Amino acid sequence: MNRGKLIVFSAPSGAGKTTLVKHALEIFKQDLAFSISCTTRQMREGETHGKDYYFLDLEDFKQKIEQNEFIEWEEVYTNNFYGTLKSEVDRLMDEGKSVIFDIDVEGGLNIKKLYGKDCLTVFVHPPSINSLKERLRARNTETEEKLKQRLEKADLEIATAPKFDVVLWNDDLDKAKNETVSIIRNFLNLHHQI
Ligand SMILES: Nc1ncnc2c1ncn2[C@@H]1O[C@H](COP(=O)(O)OP(=O)(O)OP(=O)(O)O)[C@@H](O)[C@H]1O
Numbered sequence: 001m002n003r004g005k006l007i008v009f010s011a012p013s014g015a016g017k018t019t020l021v022k023h024a025l026e027i028f029k030q031d032l033a034f035s036i037s038c039t040t041r042q043m044r045e046g047e048t049h050g051k052d053y054y055f056l057d058l059e060d061f062k063q064k065i066e067q068n069e070f071i072e073w074e075e076v077y078t079n080n081f082y083g084t085l086k087s088e089v090d091r092l093m094d095e096g097k098s099v100i101f102d103i104d105v106e107g108g109l110n111i112k113k114l115y116g117k118d119c120l121t122v123f124v125h126p127p128s129i130n131s132l133k134e135r136l137r138a139r140n141t142e143t144e145e146k147l148k149q150r151l152e153k154a155d156l157e158i159a160t161a162p163k164f165d166v167v168l169w170n171d172d173l174d175k176a177k178n179e180t181v182s183i184i185r186n187f188l189n190l191h192h193q194i
């Protein structure tokens with residue numbers, strides 16, 4: 001069986017990576033699977049354990065770090081840990097799927113270092129910092145303090161864009177969705193009708 005490839009979507013919070021990754025998963029149902037990360041942050045309304053994330057308490061997360069279960073992990077925001085499990089990626093690749101990741105910029109670049117040319121890194125670029133603020137406010141998932149924490153990192157995160165294989169501007173959402181499909185179709189050599 002052919003081993004799949006890896007596609008990483010990274011961006012500052014609010015740029016739209018989750019939206020675009022979900023679209024890709026709908027379009028490439030047969031070929032692509034989502035790497036479900038572990039996190040210690042609180043579950044949001046509408047999220048499901050084992051679908052959006054594996055929601056762990058800090059003790060369990062730290063145990064997994066000690067047992068070397070993560071390919072990469074980060075304390076992305078103060079007291080909120082996120083990590084990609086080796087077992088998750090192996091399981092999906094053993095099924096012959098390519099794997100798509102929605103992870104922060106450091107994690108994304110670390111995965112690229114590990115997998116090299118089998119991995120495509122996509123930086124989702126917001127039109128402006130102000131657009132991040134507006135989108136996060138409209139998403140209504142963060143307190144003002146958490147929103148500030150997320151926005152404070154955005155400039156530094158945007159500065160890493162040139163390190164990614166592809167920079168995808170997410171201004172007009174339909175256009176960004178179409179670009180997402182064409183980037184993935186090319187990388188996975190899926191030239192059949194979808
Ligand atoms: N092009 C766009 N125009 C306007 N709103 C958008 C656009 N793309 C995404 N959004 C909206 O912006 C909000 C943030 O998008 P999303 O949750 O996908 O971002 P994210 O990068 O995954 O953020 P986080 O890192 O915080 O999880 C969502 O409510 C989404 O519906």
Ligand SMILES: Nc1nc2c(ncn2[C@@H]2O[C@H](COP(=O)(O)O)[C@@H](O)[C@H]2O)c(=O)[nH]1
Nearest residue numbers: 037038073074076082083084102103104107
């Ligand atoms: N380094 C990693 N970053 C991850 C992982 N899973 C998610 N994330 C990133 O964290 C922030 C915040 O996510 P949210 O769901 O709380 O809004 C965002 O940039 C995610 O992409 C991971 O396994 N490793």
